[in-house]
Amino acid sequence: MQEEIFGPILPIVPVKNADEAIKFINDREKPLAFYVFSHNNKLVRRMIDCTSSGGVTVNDVIMHFTLSSLPFGGVGSSGMGAYHGKHSFDTFSHQRPCLLKSLKRESANKLRYPPNSQSKVDWAKFFILKRFSKGKLGLLLLAVLGIVAAVLVKKHRAVLRREAPMGLLAAQGAV
Template sequence: LPQYLDKDLYPVVTGGVPETTELLTQRFDHILYTGNTAVGKIVMAAAAKHLTPVTLELGGKSPCYIDKDCDLAVACRRITWGKYMNCGQTCIAPDYILCDPSIQSKVVENIKTTLKEFYGEDVKSSPDYERIINKRHFKRVKSLLEGQKIAHGGETDEASLFIAPTILTDVSPESKVMEEEIFGPVLPIVTVKSVEEAIEFINRREKPLALYVFSNNKQLIKRVISETSSGGVTGNDVIMHFFLSTLPFGGVGHSGMGAYHGKHSFETFSHRRACLIKDLKMESTNKMRYPPGSQKKVDWAKFFLLKRFNKARIGLFVLALLAVVAAVMIKSHQSVLKRKALLVVLAVQRLGWPSGW
Protein backbone atom coordinates (compact mmCIF):
# COMPACT_ATOMS: atom_id res chain seq x y z
CA LEU A 1 0.00 0.00 0.00
CA PRO A 2 2.78 2.55 0.78
CA GLN A 3 3.94 2.11 -2.83
CA TYR A 4 0.78 3.83 -4.04
CA LEU A 5 -0.45 6.04 -1.17
CA ASP A 6 1.26 8.58 1.06
CA LYS A 7 2.33 6.62 4.15
CA ASP A 8 1.82 9.67 6.38
CA LEU A 9 -1.77 10.10 5.21
CA TYR A 10 -2.54 6.37 5.02
CA PRO A 11 -0.55 4.64 7.78
CA VAL A 12 -0.72 0.85 7.98
CA VAL A 13 -0.74 -0.53 11.53
CA THR A 14 -0.34 -4.25 12.17
CA GLY A 15 -0.98 -5.78 15.55
CA GLY A 16 -3.17 -7.95 17.72
CA VAL A 17 -5.99 -7.36 20.17
CA PRO A 18 -4.17 -4.70 22.30
CA GLU A 19 -3.30 -2.57 19.28
CA THR A 20 -6.77 -2.91 17.78
CA THR A 21 -8.44 -2.10 21.09
CA GLU A 22 -6.37 1.07 21.46
CA LEU A 23 -7.02 2.02 17.84
CA LEU A 24 -10.77 1.81 18.43
CA THR A 25 -10.58 4.35 21.26
CA GLN A 26 -9.52 7.00 18.73
CA ARG A 27 -11.96 9.21 16.86
CA PHE A 28 -12.35 8.44 13.14
CA ASP A 29 -14.68 9.69 10.40
CA HIS A 30 -15.45 6.13 9.26
CA ILE A 31 -14.43 2.59 10.19
CA LEU A 32 -14.42 -0.39 7.84
CA TYR A 33 -13.94 -3.80 9.43
CA THR A 34 -13.55 -7.16 7.72
CA GLY A 35 -13.76 -10.25 9.92
CA ASN A 36 -16.15 -12.36 11.95
CA THR A 37 -19.47 -11.29 13.41
CA ALA A 38 -18.37 -11.46 17.06
CA VAL A 39 -15.55 -8.96 16.55
CA GLY A 40 -17.81 -6.90 14.28
CA LYS A 41 -20.10 -6.29 17.25
CA ILE A 42 -17.11 -5.14 19.33
CA VAL A 43 -16.03 -2.73 16.58
CA MET A 44 -19.54 -1.33 16.24
CA ALA A 45 -19.87 -0.84 20.01
CA ALA A 46 -16.56 1.04 20.13
CA ALA A 47 -17.55 3.20 17.15
CA ALA A 48 -20.85 4.08 18.83
CA LYS A 49 -19.00 5.98 21.57
CA HIS A 50 -18.00 8.60 18.99
CA LEU A 51 -21.05 8.06 16.74
CA THR A 52 -18.63 6.94 14.04
CA PRO A 53 -20.29 5.32 11.01
CA VAL A 54 -19.11 1.80 10.23
CA THR A 55 -19.00 -0.55 7.28
CA LEU A 56 -18.85 -4.17 8.41
CA GLU A 57 -17.95 -6.94 6.00
CA LEU A 58 -18.46 -10.01 8.15
CA GLY A 59 -19.01 -13.66 7.29
CA GLY A 60 -21.64 -16.32 7.56
CA LYS A 61 -22.58 -19.59 5.96
CA SER A 62 -22.98 -18.89 2.25
CA PRO A 63 -25.37 -21.50 0.80
CA CYS A 64 -25.17 -23.04 -2.65
CA TYR A 65 -28.39 -24.47 -4.08
CA ILE A 66 -28.09 -26.89 -7.01
CA ASP A 67 -31.25 -27.48 -9.00
CA LYS A 68 -31.78 -30.84 -10.71
CA ASP A 69 -32.18 -28.94 -13.97
CA CYS A 70 -28.58 -27.87 -14.57
CA ASP A 71 -25.28 -29.11 -15.94
CA LEU A 72 -23.87 -30.83 -12.85
CA ALA A 73 -20.36 -31.16 -14.27
CA VAL A 74 -20.07 -27.41 -14.85
CA ALA A 75 -21.81 -26.50 -11.60
CA CYS A 76 -19.60 -28.78 -9.50
CA ARG A 77 -16.41 -27.59 -11.21
CA ARG A 78 -17.23 -23.97 -10.37
CA ILE A 79 -18.26 -24.84 -6.82
CA THR A 80 -15.06 -26.84 -6.29
CA TRP A 81 -12.94 -23.91 -7.45
CA GLY A 82 -14.72 -21.47 -5.14
CA LYS A 83 -14.86 -23.78 -2.13
CA TYR A 84 -11.28 -25.05 -2.02
CA MET A 85 -9.51 -21.90 -3.23
CA ASN A 86 -7.07 -20.82 -0.50
CA CYS A 87 -8.03 -23.99 1.37
CA GLY A 88 -11.57 -22.70 1.87
CA GLN A 89 -10.38 -19.60 3.70
CA THR A 90 -12.32 -16.91 1.85
CA CYS A 91 -15.28 -15.04 3.29
CA ILE A 92 -17.60 -15.79 0.36
CA ALA A 93 -16.63 -19.41 -0.29
CA PRO A 94 -19.63 -21.74 -0.72
CA ASP A 95 -20.15 -22.96 2.84
CA TYR A 96 -22.57 -25.81 2.14
CA ILE A 97 -24.62 -27.34 -0.67
CA LEU A 98 -28.38 -27.77 -0.81
CA CYS A 99 -29.61 -30.29 -3.38
CA ASP A 100 -32.22 -32.96 -4.03
CA PRO A 101 -31.39 -36.41 -2.55
CA SER A 102 -31.55 -37.91 -6.05
CA ILE A 103 -28.49 -35.98 -7.25
CA GLN A 104 -26.37 -36.00 -4.07
CA SER A 105 -24.17 -38.91 -5.20
CA LYS A 106 -23.70 -37.33 -8.64
CA VAL A 107 -22.64 -34.07 -7.01
CA VAL A 108 -20.07 -35.93 -4.91
CA GLU A 109 -18.65 -37.79 -7.91
CA ASN A 110 -18.39 -34.62 -9.99
CA ILE A 111 -16.58 -32.77 -7.20
CA LYS A 112 -14.18 -35.70 -6.71
CA THR A 113 -13.42 -35.73 -10.43
CA THR A 114 -12.77 -31.99 -10.42
CA LEU A 115 -10.50 -32.20 -7.36
CA LYS A 116 -8.35 -34.72 -9.22
CA GLU A 117 -8.20 -32.39 -12.23
CA PHE A 118 -7.21 -29.42 -10.06
CA TYR A 119 -4.75 -30.98 -7.60
CA GLY A 120 -3.77 -34.39 -9.00
CA GLU A 121 -3.72 -37.76 -7.24
CA ASP A 122 -1.77 -36.45 -4.23
CA VAL A 123 -3.42 -33.23 -3.06
CA LYS A 124 -0.91 -32.75 -0.24
CA SER A 125 1.98 -32.41 -2.68
CA SER A 126 0.14 -30.09 -5.06
CA PRO A 127 1.67 -26.60 -5.28
CA ASP A 128 -1.82 -25.22 -5.94
CA TYR A 129 -3.36 -26.40 -2.67
CA GLU A 130 -2.84 -24.15 0.35
CA ARG A 131 -2.71 -24.79 4.11
CA ILE A 132 -4.72 -23.66 7.13
CA ILE A 133 -3.50 -20.35 8.54
CA ASN A 134 -2.62 -21.49 12.10
CA LYS A 135 -3.00 -24.33 14.64
CA ARG A 136 -5.99 -22.83 16.43
CA HIS A 137 -7.91 -22.61 13.20
CA PHE A 138 -6.69 -26.08 12.18
CA LYS A 139 -8.08 -27.66 15.34
CA ARG A 140 -11.39 -25.83 14.98
CA VAL A 141 -11.93 -27.02 11.40
CA LYS A 142 -10.81 -30.57 12.23
CA SER A 143 -13.31 -30.74 15.10
CA LEU A 144 -16.13 -30.11 12.63
CA LEU A 145 -15.48 -33.53 11.07
CA GLU A 146 -16.33 -35.43 14.25
CA GLY A 147 -19.40 -37.64 13.88
CA GLN A 148 -19.87 -36.76 10.21
CA LYS A 149 -20.24 -39.04 7.19
CA ILE A 150 -17.13 -38.35 5.11
CA ALA A 151 -17.75 -39.08 1.44
CA HIS A 152 -14.32 -37.86 0.36
CA GLY A 153 -11.13 -36.58 1.99
CA GLY A 154 -10.91 -36.13 5.73
CA GLU A 155 -7.12 -36.54 5.99
CA THR A 156 -5.32 -34.08 8.27
CA ASP A 157 -1.74 -33.32 9.30
CA GLU A 158 -1.29 -30.86 12.16
CA ALA A 159 2.45 -30.51 11.63
CA SER A 160 1.95 -29.01 8.18
CA LEU A 161 -1.54 -27.61 8.92
CA PHE A 162 -2.93 -29.73 6.10
CA ILE A 163 -6.61 -30.62 5.81
CA ALA A 164 -7.59 -32.44 2.63
CA PRO A 165 -10.51 -31.27 0.49
CA THR A 166 -13.42 -32.92 2.28
CA ILE A 167 -17.03 -33.66 1.34
CA LEU A 168 -19.67 -34.53 3.94
CA THR A 169 -22.97 -36.15 2.92
CA ASP A 170 -26.37 -36.56 4.57
CA VAL A 171 -25.49 -33.76 6.98
CA SER A 172 -28.04 -32.95 9.67
CA PRO A 173 -29.11 -29.29 9.76
CA GLU A 174 -28.61 -29.38 13.55
CA SER A 175 -25.02 -30.67 13.44
CA LYS A 176 -22.07 -28.62 14.66
CA VAL A 177 -20.72 -28.13 11.15
CA MET A 178 -23.94 -26.30 10.26
CA GLU A 179 -23.81 -23.93 13.24
CA GLU A 180 -20.85 -21.74 12.31
CA GLU A 181 -19.00 -20.53 9.25
CA ILE A 182 -16.58 -23.30 8.27
CA PHE A 183 -13.86 -21.15 6.69
CA GLY A 184 -11.97 -24.25 5.63
CA PRO A 185 -11.90 -27.08 3.04
CA VAL A 186 -14.93 -28.94 4.39
CA LEU A 187 -18.07 -29.04 2.22
CA PRO A 188 -21.30 -30.36 3.81
CA ILE A 189 -24.21 -31.45 1.62
CA VAL A 190 -27.72 -31.06 3.02
CA THR A 191 -30.53 -32.62 1.01
CA VAL A 192 -33.79 -30.78 0.31
CA LYS A 193 -36.71 -31.99 -1.78
CA SER A 194 -37.62 -28.73 -3.51
CA VAL A 195 -36.61 -25.15 -4.11
CA GLU A 196 -39.31 -24.13 -1.62
CA GLU A 197 -37.62 -26.22 1.06
CA ALA A 198 -34.24 -24.74 0.12
CA ILE A 199 -35.59 -21.20 0.45
CA GLU A 200 -37.15 -22.03 3.81
CA PHE A 201 -33.87 -23.59 4.97
CA ILE A 202 -31.89 -20.48 4.02
CA ASN A 203 -34.39 -18.10 5.61
CA ARG A 204 -34.33 -19.94 8.95
CA ARG A 205 -30.69 -19.02 9.37
CA GLU A 206 -28.76 -15.77 9.65
CA LYS A 207 -28.43 -13.81 6.41
CA PRO A 208 -25.28 -14.89 4.53
CA LEU A 209 -22.65 -12.75 2.88
CA ALA A 210 -23.19 -14.56 -0.43
CA LEU A 211 -25.75 -16.86 -2.02
CA TYR A 212 -25.26 -19.15 -5.01
CA VAL A 213 -27.89 -20.79 -7.22
CA PHE A 214 -27.32 -23.21 -10.10
CA SER A 215 -30.13 -23.89 -12.55
CA ASN A 216 -31.00 -23.71 -16.24
CA ASN A 217 -34.27 -22.12 -15.14
CA LYS A 218 -33.64 -18.38 -14.86
CA GLN A 219 -37.07 -17.88 -13.27
CA LEU A 220 -36.08 -20.25 -10.48
CA ILE A 221 -32.88 -18.28 -9.89
CA LYS A 222 -34.84 -15.04 -9.77
CA ARG A 223 -37.31 -16.60 -7.35
CA VAL A 224 -34.53 -17.61 -4.94
CA ILE A 225 -33.11 -14.09 -5.17
CA SER A 226 -36.48 -12.43 -4.51
CA GLU A 227 -37.49 -14.72 -1.64
CA THR A 228 -34.21 -14.68 0.30
CA SER A 229 -31.81 -12.07 1.67
CA SER A 230 -28.02 -12.03 1.39
CA GLY A 231 -25.13 -9.65 0.91
CA GLY A 232 -24.69 -10.66 -2.72
CA VAL A 233 -25.78 -13.31 -5.22
CA THR A 234 -24.20 -15.10 -8.14
CA GLY A 235 -26.31 -17.32 -10.36
CA ASN A 236 -24.66 -20.32 -12.05
CA ASP A 237 -21.25 -19.48 -10.60
CA VAL A 238 -19.58 -18.62 -7.31
CA ILE A 239 -17.61 -15.64 -5.99
CA MET A 240 -17.61 -13.82 -9.36
CA HIS A 241 -19.83 -10.95 -8.20
CA PHE A 242 -16.94 -9.98 -5.93
CA PHE A 243 -14.69 -9.23 -8.91
CA LEU A 244 -17.05 -6.78 -10.61
CA SER A 245 -16.16 -3.30 -9.37
CA THR A 246 -19.49 -2.02 -10.69
CA LEU A 247 -21.33 -4.11 -8.08
CA PRO A 248 -21.45 -3.19 -4.38
CA PHE A 249 -19.84 -5.72 -2.05
CA GLY A 250 -21.06 -6.08 1.50
CA GLY A 251 -23.26 -7.99 3.90
CA VAL A 252 -26.65 -7.69 5.53
CA GLY A 253 -27.73 -8.57 9.05
CA HIS A 254 -25.17 -10.85 10.72
CA SER A 255 -23.03 -10.82 7.57
CA GLY A 256 -22.45 -7.08 7.82
CA MET A 257 -23.70 -3.66 6.79
CA GLY A 258 -22.76 -1.15 4.13
CA ALA A 259 -20.93 -1.88 0.88
CA TYR A 260 -17.86 -0.87 -1.09
CA HIS A 261 -15.88 -1.58 -4.31
CA GLY A 262 -15.51 0.83 -7.21
CA LYS A 263 -17.66 3.94 -7.00
CA HIS A 264 -19.47 2.40 -4.03
CA SER A 265 -16.25 2.76 -2.01
CA PHE A 266 -16.09 6.45 -2.86
CA GLU A 267 -19.72 6.89 -1.82
CA THR A 268 -19.24 4.89 1.39
CA PHE A 269 -16.29 7.00 2.52
CA SER A 270 -17.85 10.30 1.46
CA HIS A 271 -20.24 12.49 3.43
CA ARG A 272 -23.09 13.72 1.24
CA ARG A 273 -23.17 17.32 2.42
CA ALA A 274 -26.05 19.57 1.39
CA CYS A 275 -24.83 23.02 0.28
CA LEU A 276 -26.90 26.04 -0.82
CA ILE A 277 -25.67 29.57 -1.58
CA LYS A 278 -28.33 32.20 -2.21
CA ASP A 279 -28.32 35.80 -3.37
CA LEU A 280 -29.13 38.69 -1.03
CA LYS A 281 -31.17 40.38 -3.75
CA MET A 282 -34.88 40.01 -4.63
CA GLU A 283 -35.88 40.00 -0.95
CA SER A 284 -39.43 40.95 -1.88
CA THR A 285 -39.98 37.47 -3.30
CA ASN A 286 -39.24 35.97 0.14
CA LYS A 287 -41.94 37.89 2.00
CA MET A 288 -44.36 35.00 1.68
CA ARG A 289 -42.42 33.00 4.32
CA TYR A 290 -42.10 35.86 6.81
CA PRO A 291 -44.63 36.77 9.55
CA PRO A 292 -47.28 38.03 9.86
CA GLY A 293 -49.33 35.36 8.14
CA SER A 294 -52.32 35.90 5.87
CA GLN A 295 -54.79 33.86 3.85
CA LYS A 296 -53.07 34.97 0.69
CA LYS A 297 -49.77 33.51 1.93
CA VAL A 298 -51.55 30.28 2.87
CA ASP A 299 -52.95 30.04 -0.65
CA TRP A 300 -49.50 30.53 -2.12
CA ALA A 301 -48.07 27.85 0.19
CA LYS A 302 -50.79 25.40 -0.83
CA PHE A 303 -50.02 26.05 -4.45
CA PHE A 304 -46.32 25.27 -4.08
CA LEU A 305 -46.59 22.41 -1.57
CA LEU A 306 -49.83 20.61 -2.34
CA LYS A 307 -50.56 21.04 -6.04
CA ARG A 308 -48.78 19.09 -8.68
CA PHE A 309 -47.38 21.44 -11.24
CA ASN A 310 -45.12 20.68 -14.15
CA LYS A 311 -42.33 22.62 -15.79
CA ALA A 312 -44.81 24.42 -18.02
CA ARG A 313 -46.54 25.93 -14.99
CA ILE A 314 -43.23 26.92 -13.47
CA GLY A 315 -42.37 28.59 -16.74
CA LEU A 316 -45.65 30.50 -16.69
CA PHE A 317 -44.96 31.60 -13.14
CA VAL A 318 -41.56 32.97 -14.14
CA LEU A 319 -43.09 34.64 -17.16
CA ALA A 320 -45.80 36.25 -15.03
CA LEU A 321 -43.20 37.46 -12.53
CA LEU A 322 -41.14 39.02 -15.29
CA ALA A 323 -44.25 40.69 -16.70
CA VAL A 324 -45.03 42.26 -13.32
CA VAL A 325 -41.46 43.49 -12.84
CA ALA A 326 -41.41 44.92 -16.35
CA ALA A 327 -44.72 46.69 -15.76
CA VAL A 328 -43.30 48.39 -12.68
CA MET A 329 -39.93 49.33 -14.10
CA ILE A 330 -40.88 50.37 -17.60
CA LYS A 331 -43.19 53.37 -17.90
CA SER A 332 -43.37 53.50 -21.66
CA HIS A 333 -45.52 51.24 -23.82
CA GLN A 334 -47.92 50.75 -20.92
CA SER A 335 -50.84 49.69 -23.08
CA VAL A 336 -48.80 46.95 -24.77
CA LEU A 337 -47.47 45.65 -21.45
CA LYS A 338 -50.95 45.59 -19.95
CA ARG A 339 -52.22 43.46 -22.79
CA LYS A 340 -49.31 41.00 -22.40
CA ALA A 341 -49.73 40.86 -18.64
CA LEU A 342 -53.45 40.21 -19.10
CA LEU A 343 -52.74 37.34 -21.47
CA VAL A 344 -50.29 35.81 -19.01
CA VAL A 345 -52.76 36.09 -16.13
CA LEU A 346 -55.53 34.48 -18.17
CA ALA A 347 -53.24 31.60 -19.13
CA VAL A 348 -52.16 31.05 -15.53
CA GLN A 349 -55.72 31.12 -14.21
CA ARG A 350 -56.68 28.51 -16.77
CA LEU A 351 -54.04 26.20 -15.28
CA GLY A 352 -55.44 26.63 -11.77
CA TRP A 353 -53.65 29.59 -10.17
CA PRO A 354 -54.51 29.87 -6.41
CA SER A 355 -57.19 32.29 -5.29
CA GLY A 356 -56.01 35.70 -4.25
CA TRP A 357 -53.79 36.27 -7.35
Protein backbone atom coordinates in the same frame (compact mmCIF):
# COMPACT_ATOMS: atom_id res chain seq x y z
CA MET B 1 -26.89 -22.71 11.70
CA GLN B 2 -28.45 -19.80 13.57
CA GLU B 3 -26.17 -16.86 12.79
CA GLU B 4 -24.29 -15.61 9.77
CA ILE B 5 -20.71 -16.80 9.59
CA PHE B 6 -18.00 -14.21 8.94
CA GLY B 7 -14.92 -16.29 8.40
CA PRO B 8 -13.17 -18.77 6.17
CA ILE B 9 -16.02 -21.26 6.46
CA LEU B 10 -18.50 -21.96 3.68
CA PRO B 11 -21.62 -23.66 5.04
CA ILE B 12 -23.33 -26.14 2.75
CA VAL B 13 -26.95 -26.69 3.69
CA PRO B 14 -28.58 -29.74 2.09
CA VAL B 15 -32.22 -29.23 1.09
CA LYS B 16 -34.81 -31.45 -0.60
CA ASN B 17 -36.01 -28.90 -3.15
CA ALA B 18 -36.08 -25.22 -4.11
CA ASP B 19 -39.08 -24.46 -1.89
CA GLU B 20 -37.23 -25.76 1.17
CA ALA B 21 -34.14 -23.73 0.21
CA ILE B 22 -36.18 -20.54 -0.21
CA LYS B 23 -37.94 -21.13 3.12
CA PHE B 24 -34.60 -21.79 4.85
CA ILE B 25 -33.16 -18.52 3.55
CA ASN B 26 -36.25 -16.41 4.19
CA ASP B 27 -36.74 -17.73 7.76
CA ARG B 28 -33.42 -16.18 8.82
CA GLU B 29 -31.60 -12.86 8.64
CA LYS B 30 -30.61 -11.85 5.12
CA PRO B 31 -27.24 -13.39 4.22
CA LEU B 32 -24.29 -11.39 2.97
CA ALA B 33 -23.86 -13.86 0.11
CA PHE B 34 -26.10 -16.49 -1.43
CA TYR B 35 -24.78 -19.26 -3.67
CA VAL B 36 -26.94 -21.44 -5.87
CA PHE B 37 -25.75 -24.26 -8.10
CA SER B 38 -27.99 -25.32 -10.97
CA HIS B 39 -28.11 -25.74 -14.75
CA ASN B 40 -31.79 -24.76 -14.69
CA ASN B 41 -32.00 -21.03 -15.46
CA LYS B 42 -35.67 -20.79 -14.43
CA LEU B 43 -34.82 -22.28 -11.04
CA VAL B 44 -31.90 -19.89 -10.61
CA ARG B 45 -34.12 -16.93 -11.50
CA ARG B 46 -36.75 -18.11 -9.01
CA MET B 47 -34.16 -18.47 -6.25
CA ILE B 48 -32.91 -14.94 -6.89
CA ASP B 49 -36.42 -13.46 -7.13
CA CYS B 50 -37.76 -15.18 -4.00
CA THR B 51 -34.88 -14.37 -1.64
CA SER B 52 -32.97 -11.33 -0.46
CA SER B 53 -29.24 -11.21 0.17
CA GLY B 54 -26.26 -8.91 -0.17
CA GLY B 55 -25.13 -10.68 -3.32
CA VAL B 56 -25.78 -13.79 -5.38
CA THR B 57 -23.28 -16.01 -7.13
CA VAL B 58 -24.48 -18.79 -9.39
CA ASN B 59 -22.43 -21.95 -9.95
CA ASP B 60 -19.39 -20.60 -8.12
CA VAL B 61 -18.40 -19.25 -4.71
CA ILE B 62 -16.57 -16.14 -3.54
CA MET B 63 -16.06 -14.83 -7.11
CA HIS B 64 -18.42 -11.88 -6.67
CA PHE B 65 -16.13 -10.64 -3.90
CA THR B 66 -13.04 -10.77 -6.10
CA LEU B 67 -14.49 -8.71 -8.95
CA SER B 68 -13.95 -5.00 -8.27
CA SER B 69 -16.54 -4.17 -10.94
CA LEU B 70 -19.32 -5.70 -8.80
CA PRO B 71 -20.52 -4.00 -5.63
CA PHE B 72 -19.97 -6.10 -2.52
CA GLY B 73 -22.03 -5.53 0.60
CA GLY B 74 -24.97 -6.65 2.63
CA VAL B 75 -28.53 -5.81 3.53
CA GLY B 76 -30.20 -5.94 6.93
CA SER B 77 -27.96 -7.40 9.65
CA SER B 78 -25.21 -8.00 7.09
CA GLY B 79 -24.81 -4.25 6.73
CA MET B 80 -25.98 -1.59 4.33
CA GLY B 81 -24.16 -0.24 1.35
CA ALA B 82 -21.55 -1.72 -0.93
CA TYR B 83 -17.90 -1.29 -1.74
CA HIS B 84 -15.36 -2.15 -4.47
CA GLY B 85 -14.08 0.22 -7.10
CA LYS B 86 -16.39 3.18 -7.72
CA HIS B 87 -18.96 1.63 -5.37
CA SER B 88 -16.51 2.22 -2.49
CA PHE B 89 -16.14 5.85 -3.45
CA ASP B 90 -19.92 6.32 -3.66
CA THR B 91 -20.59 4.51 -0.37
CA PHE B 92 -17.94 6.26 1.67
CA SER B 93 -18.37 9.72 0.17
CA HIS B 94 -20.85 12.36 1.15
CA GLN B 95 -22.31 14.60 -1.50
CA ARG B 96 -22.58 17.93 0.27
CA PRO B 97 -25.52 19.92 -1.01
CA CYS B 98 -25.01 23.68 -1.16
CA LEU B 99 -27.85 26.11 -1.85
CA LEU B 100 -26.75 29.61 -2.80
CA LYS B 101 -29.59 32.09 -2.77
CA SER B 102 -29.54 35.70 -3.82
CA LEU B 103 -31.11 38.21 -1.44
CA LYS B 104 -32.32 40.44 -4.27
CA ARG B 105 -35.82 38.97 -4.20
CA GLU B 106 -35.99 38.64 -0.43
CA SER B 107 -39.12 40.79 -0.26
CA ALA B 108 -41.02 37.92 -1.90
CA ASN B 109 -39.89 35.63 0.93
CA LYS B 110 -41.28 37.83 3.71
CA LEU B 111 -44.36 35.63 3.64
CA ARG B 112 -42.28 32.93 5.34
CA TYR B 113 -41.01 35.03 8.23
CA PRO B 114 -42.64 36.22 11.48
CA PRO B 115 -44.57 38.12 12.58
CA ASN B 116 -47.35 35.98 11.22
CA SER B 117 -50.69 37.43 10.29
CA GLN B 118 -53.92 35.95 9.02
CA SER B 119 -53.10 37.34 5.58
CA LYS B 120 -49.77 35.46 5.53
CA VAL B 121 -51.48 32.27 6.68
CA ASP B 122 -54.10 32.61 3.95
CA TRP B 123 -51.43 33.12 1.26
CA ALA B 124 -49.43 30.15 2.56
CA LYS B 125 -52.55 27.96 2.50
CA PHE B 126 -53.26 29.10 -1.05
CA PHE B 127 -49.79 28.09 -2.27
CA ILE B 128 -49.58 24.87 -0.26
CA LEU B 129 -53.13 23.56 -0.44
CA LYS B 130 -54.45 24.95 -3.72
CA ARG B 131 -55.24 22.26 -6.26
CA PHE B 132 -55.97 23.30 -9.79
CA SER B 133 -58.87 21.69 -11.58
CA LYS B 134 -58.01 19.74 -14.69
CA GLY B 135 -60.25 21.92 -16.77
CA LYS B 136 -58.88 23.96 -19.66
CA LEU B 137 -58.65 27.13 -17.59
CA GLY B 138 -56.72 25.34 -14.83
CA LEU B 139 -54.30 23.81 -17.33
CA LEU B 140 -53.81 27.18 -19.03
CA LEU B 141 -53.06 28.81 -15.67
CA LEU B 142 -50.56 26.06 -14.83
CA ALA B 143 -48.87 26.48 -18.22
CA VAL B 144 -48.56 30.25 -17.72
CA LEU B 145 -47.17 29.76 -14.20
CA GLY B 146 -44.67 27.23 -15.56
CA ILE B 147 -43.48 29.64 -18.23
CA VAL B 148 -43.13 32.48 -15.71
CA ALA B 149 -41.20 30.19 -13.35
CA ALA B 150 -38.87 29.09 -16.17
CA VAL B 151 -38.16 32.71 -17.14
CA LEU B 152 -37.44 33.64 -13.51
CA VAL B 153 -35.11 30.66 -13.05
CA LYS B 154 -33.24 31.50 -16.24
CA LYS B 155 -32.90 35.14 -15.19
CA HIS B 156 -31.81 34.10 -11.69
CA ARG B 157 -29.10 31.80 -13.10
CA ALA B 158 -27.81 34.58 -15.34
CA VAL B 159 -27.54 36.91 -12.33
CA LEU B 160 -25.82 34.21 -10.28
CA ARG B 161 -23.27 33.59 -13.03
CA ARG B 162 -22.40 37.30 -13.18
CA GLU B 163 -22.02 37.61 -9.40
CA ALA B 164 -20.50 34.27 -8.34
CA PRO B 165 -16.73 33.79 -8.10
CA MET B 166 -15.24 31.67 -10.90
CA GLY B 167 -14.15 28.87 -8.53
CA LEU B 168 -17.69 28.44 -7.27
CA LEU B 169 -19.09 28.17 -10.79
CA ALA B 170 -16.43 25.65 -11.76
CA ALA B 171 -17.39 23.54 -8.74
CA GLN B 172 -21.03 23.70 -9.84
CA GLY B 173 -20.14 22.66 -13.38
CA ALA B 174 -21.45 25.92 -14.82
CA VAL B 175 -18.20 27.05 -16.45
